[in-house]
Amino acid sequence: MIGAGQLARMTQQAAIALGIELRVLANSPDESAARVIADARLGDYQVLADLRDFAKGCDVLTFDHEHVPTEHIRALAEDGFAVRPGADALVHAQDKAVMRERLTAIGVPCPAWRRVETASDIEEFAGANGWPVVLKAIRGGYDGRGVWVCESAEDASEVLASGVPLMAEAFVPFERELAVLVARSPHGQGVSYPVVETVQRDGICVEVLAPAPGLDPEQAAVAQRIALKIAKELDVTGLLAVEMFATASGLLVNELAMRPHNSGHWTIDGARTSQFEQHLRAVLDLPLGSPSLSAPVVVMANLLGGDDPDIFSRYEHVMAHDPGIKIHFYGKEVRPGRKIGHVTAFGTDLDEVRARAQHAAVYLSEGRYT
DSSP states (O other), rough: BBSSSHHHHHHHHHHHHHHOOOOEESTTTSSSTTTTTTSSEETTTHHHHHHHHHHHHHHHHOOOOSOSOHHHHHOOOOOOOOOOHHHHHHHHHHHHHHHHHHHHHOOOOOOOOEOOOHHHHHHHHHHHOOSEEEEEBBBBBBBOOOOOOOOSSSHHHHHHTOOOEEEEEOOOOOOOEEEEEEEOTTTTEEHHHHHHHEETTTTTEEEEEOOOOOOHHHHHHHHHHHHHHHHHHTTTOEEEEEEEEETTTTEEEEEEESSSGGGTTHHHHSSSSHHHHHHHHHHHHHOOOOOOOOSEEEEEEEEEEOOOOOGGHHHHHHHHHHHTTEEEEOOOOOOOOOOEEEEEESSOHHHHHHHHHHHHHHHHHSSSSO
C-alpha cells in the first residue's frame, strides 16, 4: 500500500486476520501506519525510483491516498506490476475535471460545471447558473480544502489570484449528503454497502449514519446502481466511495474516492465485512465479503483533536459510561481540528445510538459532556 496514513493502519488489522503481509510506503517513520506495520519502507511517493524499489516483491500495489502522480502509476504498470486501481481509473479521483467529463459522458447526474481560467469565465458561468458559484481546485483538495463558495465576482477573483487550476460548479441546495461504498474485483464481481448519510461541519465529515435514515428504498437502490455503474465504467478495482447530494429533484454525484473512505469506517464494527477487508479481497481478486449491516443502526462519529492531547485519561469515563462503544485511534499527534480517530455505536434506535456516539466523541475530543 502506497501511503502510511490511518487508512493503511486500519487495513493492517484486516490483513492480519487474512494472513496477508502488508507493506507500506511511508514518508516518515512517525506516520500512522509506519508505527504499527513491520514492513514499513521509507520513500517519496512522488519519486518513481522510490516507487519501483518499494514495489519489488509485491503481488499487488494499492493506495492509501490519491496523490501518486498518474504518470508514475502508468510506469509501474508498464514495468509489469499489478496496480489496483490502475492509472486510467484513479485519475478520476485525482482530477475533478476529468471526473466530471467522464461522468457526464456516461450519463451520471452531476451538478452543472465547467473549467474556468478567468474572471469572465466565472461570470459567464454564474450568469447561466446563478450565484453563489462553487470553485474547486482541480487537483489536491480534500476535507473542505480546495473548495470555495463564492457569493460574488469579487470573491471569485480572490480565489483566481491564487493561481490554482480551477473548475466551477453550480451551488447545489441539497437536502442531505449521502455516500455509497462499493467494491469491484478484477474479474468484475461487485458489491455495494448500504447507503449512508454523512454529516459535514466546516467541510469535514463529523458523523456517518448507517443506513441513511428514512431513505426511500427505491432511491437507495438508484444510488447503489449509480455507484456500481461508475465502478464498472471506470474499471475500478478495489473500493470506490461515491459521495452524493440528495436534492428535491434527485441524486447528484459530488466526489469520488478509490480507496477505503471515511464514510466507511463504521464497517469495522457495523458490517459483516469491513471496508478494509473488502478492499484487500478486491485488489487480490478474492471473492468479496458480505456488505450487510451487523446491527439495525450504526453511527460513526469522527474524533477531532482539541486543546488537550491527553486522550487516554478520558478512556475511563467513556468505557464505563457505555461499554458498547467501540473506540479507534489513529496514532496521530493531537492538533485542534485534526481527525485523530473515530467511535462507533450500534443498536436498534437511531436517536439513542446517535446520542451515544456523540457523547463519546465529544468527551474524548474535548473532555466535556454533550
